[in-house]
Amino acid sequence: MRNLDITTLRSFVAVADNGGVTRAAGFLHLTQSAVSMQLKRLEELLGQQLLDRSGRTIALTASGEQLLAYARRMVKLNDEVIGRLTDQVYEGEIVLGVPHDIVYPAIPQVLQRFNAAYPRVKVQLISSYTRQLKDQFSKGEIDLILTTESSSDGDSEVLAKRPLRWIGAPNGSAWRQRPLPLAFCRFCTFRPKVVAELDEMDIAWDLVVETESDRTVEATVAADLAIHTMIEGMEPPHLVQIDHGGVLPDLPVQMINLYGAEVTGSHIVGELSGYLRQAFSTVSTPLTASQWHAA
Structure with missing residues (x-):
């Protein structure tokens, strides 16, 4: 036998x-x-x-x-x-990769709920750029990733579609300046699209900050020294969407994609995927200041 x-x-x-x-x-x-x-x-x-x-x-x-x-x-x-x-099946570790700019407000809530349901499963969160996350995922270094992309292929599942928005300081005036002062991270996938839209409207622009730190970008924008773009609903409470009245171009819709939900066949990875689906289908407004600091 x-x-x-x-x-x-x-x-x-x-x-x-x-x-x-x-x-x-x-x-x-x-x-x-x-x-x-x-x-x-x-x-x-x-x-x-x-x-x-x-x-x-x-x-x-x-x-x-x-x-x-x-x-x-x-x-x-x-x-x-x-x-x-x-009763040991739900022990282990899941490596979850999420782009910097969509960690808040959804991911802290997902981690909290998942930990309450599966306290013996450790979720290791990696925050990076979409390009880097996809590379690590392809090598099997990450179990599950979210990405921000302008399209979706057969390997991913679209969790949400949301437009990019111009982001600035509350009551700021940087968006009225010409050349338009911009602040972006060095590997931001949004930047080429934003620049193309500005060039299309013949709006002069100046990249005043190019960095690898999201915090540096946020601080510069909060000081009203530049403006930035983020996916709608993902901006922190100390920044606001700019009501420019058509002076600035409308920006394209971005997709929040999920990779890995169906690949491993793991029940527990599937459960975490479910929490992510629910979170990104319901997120429509940014966290309040108190919620942001609590998260």
Whole structure:
């Protein structure tokens, strides 16, 4: 009697879902060689070639496709049994990546609610730029990421669509100056779009601050030395949307995308994804000052 091993089946499912050994190894927190060895052992046990390695990317053979449905069910059933009998299934760590400019107001609320429901699961929050987060996600270094992008591909789920807004100091006048003083982070994906819109309206502009620190941008804008752009509803309480009356161009809609919700097949990652979906579908106004400091 030959017996299938759940560990090898889990690796097989991870490779199928992630499209390759490298990302699967990252999500499983194993070495590439360990995953490759498990796949080889599984193929030898069944006497079938499960993966087509002839192309640039790994694909499933007909036998692999047939096994995948069974493997998913067996892994899920295994996890359900372990969870019911030991109550240890919801322990571990999830690495969540979020762009700097959409951490508030939603993410602190998500982390608080998730921790109350799953106190034994540690969520490691990484705040960076969309480009960097996607690169880390592709390497399997992050389980789940949010991005701010102008479009969505087949690998992502759109959680929200919101316009960019011009942001300035309360009662500020920097937006009336010409050249228009701008403050942006060095790797901000919004900047090229903003500059293109200004050029289209023939508005002279000057990048007075270019930094890697969001706090530096916020301080400059709060001092009314420059203006900035943020996704609607994500601005901090010490900054406001500028009511420019059409003097400045309208800015494009941005998408808040979620990557990784369906990739790992992990129930607990799916639960965190659910909290993120709910949070970004309901966020419409920024935090008050008291809520901001509490968060």
